Amino acid sequence: MAGVVAERGGGKAGGANRGHEKLRDGRERSASSRRWLTRQLNDPYVARARAGGYRSRAAFKLSEIDDAHRLLKPGMAVADLGAAPGGWSQVAAERVRSREGGGRVVAIDLQLVDPIPGVEILQGDFLEDAVFARVAEATGGRVDIVLSDLAPSASGQPDIDHLRILNLAEAALDFALRFLAPGGAFVAKMLQGSGERGFVDALRRHFDQVARAKPPSSRRESSEFFLVAKGRKAGSGGL
Numbered sequence: 001m002a003g004v005v006a007e008r009g010g011g012k013a014g015g016a017n018r019g020h021e022k023l024r025d026g027r028e029r030s031a032s033s034r035r036w037l038t039r040q041l042n043d044p045y046v047a048r049a050r051a052g053g054y055r056s057r058a059a060f061k062l063s064e065i066d067d068a069h070r071l072l073k074p075g076m077a078v079a080d081l082g083a084a085p086g087g088w089s090q091v092a093a094e095r096v097r098s099r100e101g102g103g104r105v106v107a108i109d110l111q112l113v114d115p116i117p118g119v120e121i122l123q124g125d126f127l128e129d130a131v132f133a134r135v136a137e138a139t140g141g142r143v144d145i146v147l148s149d150l151a152p153s154a155s156g157q158p159d160i161d162h163l164r165i166l167n168l169a170e171a172a173l174d175f176a177l178r179f180l181a182p183g184g185a186f187v188a189k190m191l192q193g194s195g196e197r198g199f200v201d202a203l204r205r206h207f208d209q210v211a212r213a214k215p216p217s218s219r220r221e222s223s224e225f226f227l228v229a230k231g232r233k234a235g236s237g238g239l
């Protein structure tokens with residue numbers, strides 16, 4: 001957010017914007033980019049992420065999911081799909097204590113992720129065989145938790161965005177089923193839509209418990225939610 005000057009206040013006393021941040025860096029912006037920046041500047045989770053040294057406000061989504069569902073434990077091996085810029089990996093590394101050499105976190109993204117202590121970073125498409133082989137090598141072929149905060153670039157059309165994220169989540173489940181030990185867990189980001197029920201059914205075939213999570217830090221106006229699947233069934237094969 002370098003270069004953006006934000007100011008407090010909303011003009012005359014009692015103005016509707018009082019207490020909100022206004023942009024005043026003199027740069028031309030589209031209406032949607034202005035909305036995004038204003039929202040970022042006023043978002044308490046963005047401020048908390050910055051203060052806590054987290055790379056993204058998304059870090060709080062994983063913390064809140066984990067606080068509610070008790071997934072990450074010291075010593076566990078975690079694969080984080082769609083990891084950039086790295087907030088989820090930071091939280092996972094703290095909670096499995098990979099920095100101390102207990103657990104292990106492997107982060108995969110199309111985009112470059114700057115180094116994170118205790119996290120092994122792989123840049124590439126998780127669907128590619130070469131990336132799959134690198135994950136297998138890094139983890140010895142076994143992980144306890146697969147996290148997917150994977151998101152495609154947004155089209156702005158809810159049905160299309162739902163289908164795109166569903167495709168990614170199904171591929172992430174396939175990936176998880178190849179790596180997860182019995183008892184392992186899987187978390188996937190989803191957007192509301194018609195394919196949700198079929199995906200939950202697929203999860204129920206492979207896991208003992210499946211829950212829907214909308215952590216407080218996930219914006220209320222967003223159709224985003226997370227599916228938390230625990231207890232990978234022994235002997236459950238691929239999709």
Ligand SMILES: C[S@@+](CC[C@H](N)C(=O)[O-])C[C@H]1O[C@@H](n2cnc3c(N)ncnc32)[C@H](O)[C@@H]1O
Nearest residue numbers: 056058082085086087088109110125126149151
């Ligand atoms: C919402 S962001 C993840 C935020 C991250 N969990 C955090 O806490 O900072 C979604 C990410 O999914 C990644 N992604 C989408 N498709 C992918 C693919 N096929 N392989 C690897 N990463 C992918 C994008 O590059 C993007 O960085």
